Amino acid sequence: MATGELNANHYPAQRAAKVVQHYLNTLHGSPYRVIGLNRVHSGYAEDVADSGRKYNLEISVQDFISNKTEKCTAEVLFPMGEQQRPPQVQASLEELPKTNTKAEEEALFKKYKTNQSLLLANLPDSYGHIDPDMEPFWHLGTVASSFIMLNESTENTLYNMAQVANITQLKTENDQLKFDYHVLLHEMISQEIIHWKLLFTWSPPEGVKVLQMEQLPNSHHYETPQNKN
Amino acid sequence: MLNSAALGLVVLLSAVEAATNERVNYDYYKYHSMPEISKWMTQIAQNYSDVVTIMDYGQTYEKRKISLLKIGLSTGERKKAIWMDCGIHAREWIAPAFCQYFVRQILQTYRTDPKMEEMMKKMDFYVTPVLNVDGYIYSWKDNITRLWRKNRSPGPPGCNCEGTDLNRNFDANWGTLGVSSDCCSNTYCGSERVSEPEAQAVAEFVGSRKDDILCFLTIHSYSQLLLIPYGNPNFIAPNHDELMEVGLAAAEAIKAVHGKIYRVGTSPAVLYPNSGSSRDWARMQGIPFAYTFELRDNGTFGFQLPEDQIQPTCEEAYRGALHIVNYVHDKTFKGTVAGAVATAAAALWTVLLAAGVTGASM
Numbered sequence: 224m225a226t227g228e229l230n231a232n233h234y235p236a237q238r239a240a241k242v243v244q245h246y247l248n249t250l251h252g253s254p255y256r257v258i259g260l261n262r263v264h265s266g267y268a269e270d271v272a273d274s275g276r277k278y279n280l281e282i283s284v285q286d287f288i289s290n291k292t293e294k295c296t297a298e299v300l301f302p303m304g305e306q307q308r309p310p311q312v313q314a315s316l317e318e319l320p321k322t323n324t325k326a327e328e329e330a331l332f333k334k335y336k337t338n339q340s341l342l343l344a345n346l347p348d349s350y351g352h353i354d355p356d357m358e359p360f361w362h363l364g365t366v367a368s369s370f371i372m373l374n375e376s377t378e379n380t381l382y383n384m385a386q387v388a389n390i391t392q393l394k395t396e397n398d399q400l401k402f403d404y405h406v407l408l409h410e411m412i413s414q415e416i417i418h419w420k421l422l423f424t425w426s427p428p429e430g431v432k433v434l435q436m437e438q439l440p441n442s443h444h445y446e447t448p449q450n451k452n
Numbered sequence: 453m454l455n456s457a458a459l460g461l462v463v464l465l466s467a468v469e470a471a472t473n474e475r476v477n478y479d480y481y482k483y484h485s486m487p488e489i490s491k492w493m494t495q496i497a498q499n500y501s502d503v504v505t506i507m508d509y510g511q512t513y514e515k516r517k518i519s520l521l522k523i524g525l526s527t528g529e530r531k532k533a534i535w536m537d538c539g540i541h542a543r544e545w546i547a548p549a550f551c552q553y554f555v556r557q558i559l560q561t562y563r564t565d566p567k568m569e570e571m572m573k574k575m576d577f578y579v580t581p582v583l584n585v586d587g588y589i590y591s592w593k594d595n596i597t598r599l600w601r602k603n604r605s606p607g608p609p610g611c612n613c614e615g616t617d618l619n620r621n622f623d624a625n626w627g628t629l630g631v632s633s634d635c636c637s638n639t640y641c642g643s644e645r646v647s648e649p650e651a652q653a654v655a656e657f658v659g660s661r662k663d664d665i666l667c668f669l670t671i672h673s674y675s676q677l678l679l680i681p682y683g684n685p686n687f688i689a690p691n692h693d694e695l696m697e698v699g700l701a702a703a704e705a706i707k708a709v710h711g712k713i714y715r716v717g718t719s720p721a722v723l724y725p726n727s728g729s730s731r732d733w734a735r736m737q738g739i740p741f742a743y744t745f746e747l748r749d750n751g752t753f754g755f756q757l758p759e760d761q762i763q764p765t766c767e768e769a770y771r772g773a774l775h776i777v778n779y780v781h782d783k784t785f786k787g788t789v790a791g792a793v794a795t796a797a798a799a800l801w802t803v804l805l806a807a808g809v810t811g812a813s814m
Binding site for chain 2 (some may be wrong): 230232233234237241259260262289340344345347348349350351352353379383384385386388407409411413414415416
């Protein structure tokens with residue numbers, strides 16, 4: 224693996240930067256705020272004895288709802304060891320978390336607090352389309368998936384959420400909305416689609432809190448001889 | 453008699469004009485099913501019959517035709533060519549959309565743009581809108597099959613899964629890097645090199661014309677990249693620097709359209725190492741310019757790129773592809789390097805002939 228000054232266009236810095244994106248979404252993501260990686264400006268990697276490999280990155284990220292961009296200095300440590308363990312990220316944003324999403328979030332929260340029976344599938348659909356009313360739930364899917372993608376990332380992976388396959392809203396008595404999501408993640412290096420089930424809560428003050436994550440059997444297992452056309 | 457003849461001529465000319473001005477009524481900014489694409493190909497070949505022919509050059513595992521559009525002005529002579537294929541991976545729907553757009557663009561512009569007309573005279577364009585026909589059709593079935601990548605041939609005996617990754621199946625360092633021998637894997641490289649009928653079709657068609665093909669472009673999504681050979685980090689193409697230079701200029705042309713950044717480099721540098729790709733195979737055949745285009749986006753929508761992004765994606769990718777095609781054309785036919793050599797050679801011959809005629813000693 225490359226060490227020292229990294230080429231910002233090459234995959235080592237790009238993969239580490241994607242990890243930062245996932246981390247920032249776990250902190251700041253909401254139905255009205257989703258962070259995307261814009262550019263990698265520079266990177267530096269070094270081995271840390273008895274620890275792992277540490278990346279220092281200068282990147283730009285973008286909130287693709289407000290379209291605002293912000294530069295970010297980040298550090299990613301991929302721990303060494305036989306067992307995969309989540310990378311440790313240090314990164315902070317000053318501007319993007321300040322975008323005013325309060326009114327929309329509270330309206331969404333109120334609407335679905337009173338009607339706790341949301342059931343959705345396939346965001347986006349095959350044509351890349353998402354109903355404007357359903358966009359916040361697609362955004363929530365990306366944010367919640369970021370917890371998984373952050374956890375699962377290594378120097379040899381690059382995760383994006385491909386699709387929200389299914390959403391079931393669950394009833395709660397407390398001040399949270401609660402959802403069961405079935406998401407499809409795309410891992411670039413293996414090119415595999417990986418199915419996950421997520422149980423999480425969301426509220427404007429608390430943000431997204433993941434209660435349970437479970438990887439589902441590979442999609443081949445959904446294929447039966449009858450599926451052949 | 454002169455009047456009726458003149459009238460007849462006017463009527464005839466109008467009829468000819470009407471036929472050639474008739475455009476195929478087709479929405480290039482929506483995704484189209486395979487039957488729609490096949491119908492479109494037929495209409496294009498009919499409506500532009502002076503410059504377009506359909507060639508069926510293979511059969512998929514499920515026995516469907518693999519077809520391309522051959523586009524160019526007939527000169528009666530053997531011509532150089534540009535190869536473009538789309539949809540080698542089923543789920544990358546923006547790629548076939550781009551091939552269709554590319555065809556529309558060159559057909560629309562060659563009559564008014566002298567540069568494009570020149571290129572159509574000098575070169576044929578071989579465009580395959582959908583290479584992995586079975587896989588593409590399968591990806592239209594439902595929301596889970598939407599993310600299918602491979603072809604639809606059965607796995608080896610004892611395997612419960614279908615499909616080989618066609619872009620790992622070519623005879624280019626086959627079965628070494630970036631592949632899986634697990635038949636259920638999305639990068640399963642096949643039971644042997646070129647085991648798949650879809651890969652065989654390309655290998656036969658391109659292989660038998662390799663001396664004429666100047667440029668091999670294979671279109672994919674997603675990641676916004678222009679990839680040059682080779683997939684093995686230890687193999688460097690002899691014209692690596694030129695490939696990079698032309699690629700970087702193409703990326704600048706792309707950026708100028710809608711501001712999107714496409715990174716340029718070898719696969720192992722910017723994405724991941726791999727083997728058995730069609731691009732690597734083409735380069736190894738001696739086709740000097742071979743690029744993989746990875747179109748939009750960067751992961752936000754991924755394979756399920758919204759239809760409202762088809763137009764901007766096609767517009768920018770067209771500028772990138774055109775830059776490469778222009779460069780290749782100019783290098784071959786206007787020849788900065790080649791032209792200078794030819795001029796020098798001509799000068800030398802003139803001197804030698806003159807010396808011969810006068811009997812002067814050299």
